[in-house]
Amino acid sequence: MNIENEKGRYTPSDDDIYLVENIIKNSIEKANVDLLNQGEGCPIIHKRLKKYTRQYFGFENTKGEKIIYVNFVWKDKKDERLSKDIVIVKDGCSYYWSIKVNISQAILYDLQINGRA
Template sequence: MNKLIIFFCLLFNNTNETTYIKGKGFTGYIFNENHFVLMSIENQKMRYTPNRKDILNAEKLLKGNLKCKNSEQANQKKGCPVIHKNLKKYIRQYVGFINTEGEKIIWINFLWDKNIDESRLKQDIIMTHDGCSHYWNIKINIDKEVLYELNINGNG
């Protein structure tokens, strides 16, 4: 009986892990598909855990296409950074989804604040109100190579 309890404890603890990832010009945390997040995407079929290749593809698409997507530069004035010029300064949180078409979608949360406790970054998605472009997020369909739903916090 004790072995069974230990097995379930290990299984439960491993399903919610996040993975630290560092690449050229970015750092972040990949949230496991079983990690509870209070979000979904349109036409969601299921969650999945992005792998390193998925993240590298998403980052490549981001770097190549964000400037065009960010042409209006909403909430990026008066002391707020222009996001496509400052990508390296943001810490990321990655959440993976599969839509009903079977395509991989990665939602990326960007946080400017370097003083955020690492243990907090690993535990939960950090959502803030206001803060202008210090905090923003975007969805990337890595199969169709499309960025969409760019959301930049307001200037509260």
């Protein structure tokens, strides 16, 4: 996980998570216009948001903006590491994906959807 111009980490508050979820809900379809690694047996992520478990990691950049890295794991693919570690899975198509949310600017960026094996 790479956060550009990272100044430091912080634990996101409940208010931060609420903002992140609203930004994602309102912006993910536009960010997901290419539908990379989706369809043909893999979920369309913006249509199935409720089916994912999330991991949130908070950062502050050198401008003092709050950035939340959100890792999405399909609920049926639960992983014991979710509460302890960053879950990194290779392949798995859109059952695993991540995005960064700048909550200071209310924007999404760096959408990463796993490939297909």
